[in-house]
Amino acid sequence: MAKEEKTERHNEIKAAVKSFCDTHLNEELGGYAQKLCDKLGRKRTLSITSGRPEIWSAAIIYVIARLNFLFDQSQKHYISADTICDFFGVKKSTASQKATLIEKTCKIRTGEPEPCSERFSDMFTLVYHFINSLTYFQRRSLPGLRRAIAAFISDSQGGVHTPHSKALRAEYVRVFTK
Numbered sequence: 712m713a714k715e716e717k718t719e720r721h722n723e724i725k726a727a728v729k730s731f732c733d734t735h736l737n738e739e740l741g742g743y744a745q746k747l748c749d750k751l752g753r754k755r756t757l758s759i760t761s762g763r764p765e766i767w768s769a770a771i772i773y774v775i776a777r778l779n780f781l782f783d784q785s786q787k788h789y790i791s792a793d794t795i796c797d798f799f800g801v802k803k804s805t806a807s808q809k810a811t812l813i814e815k816t817c818k819i820r821t822g823e824p825e826p827c828s829e830r831f832s833d834m835f836t837l838v839y840h841f842i843n844s845l846t847y848f849q850r851r852s853l854p855g856l857r858r859a860i861a862a863f864i865s866d867s868q869g870g871v872h873t874p875h876s877k878a879l880r881a882e883y884v885r886v887f888t889k
Contacts (some may be wrong), residue, residue, distance in 0.1 A: 720760050721752035721759060723750075725748045725749070728745065728748050728772060729741070731772055731798055736772075736775075736790070737788060747813075748771050749844075750817060751817070756827075757812070757816045759802035763801075766809050767799050769796060769808065770783075770806050770809035770810040771811070771813065772795050773809075773810035774813050774819065778819070792806070792807070808877060
């Protein structure tokens with residue numbers, strides 16, 4: 712009985728998430744939300760059968776919005792926390808707290824490939840690797856920092872090789888050569 716109840720609740724949450732994504736998010740972000748919903752449905756340490764399904768649905772969208780910086784008005788797919796919470800009929804503090812619980816339980820952090828768009832995932836991968844390499848460079852020297860970043864992302868120096876290396880180099884040129 713418990714498994715059937717969990718499956719039924721999972722389907723209810725997934726349908727609500729899909730409804731929101733169809734209305735407010737693009738296909739890529741909607742796919743991330745659906746995958747996170749599926750991941751929660753498989754979790755044994757987090758019971759989606761307790762609490763209102765609207766709260767779970769809002770929290771899933773909230774996690775995706777946080778990880779992809781959708782709360783930042785300068786982003787292409789900006790969405791406010793009010794939009795999420797109004798759609799599901801929940802309070803912002805409740806959705807935020809449940810989203811934090813999901814992030815901690817699923818060990819999700821900013822920059823992971825699955826819930827984050829490739830753009831942010833690649834940038835954070837670059838930052839994580841670069842921060843680990845900073846011990847070799849003078850931290851207070853901006854020209855040294857620029858050289859370090861350039862060396863790190865350049866193909867000839869053996870930097871990060873991702874499908875989006877060209878995009879990262881272009882972002883570096885845009886930010887550091889102004």
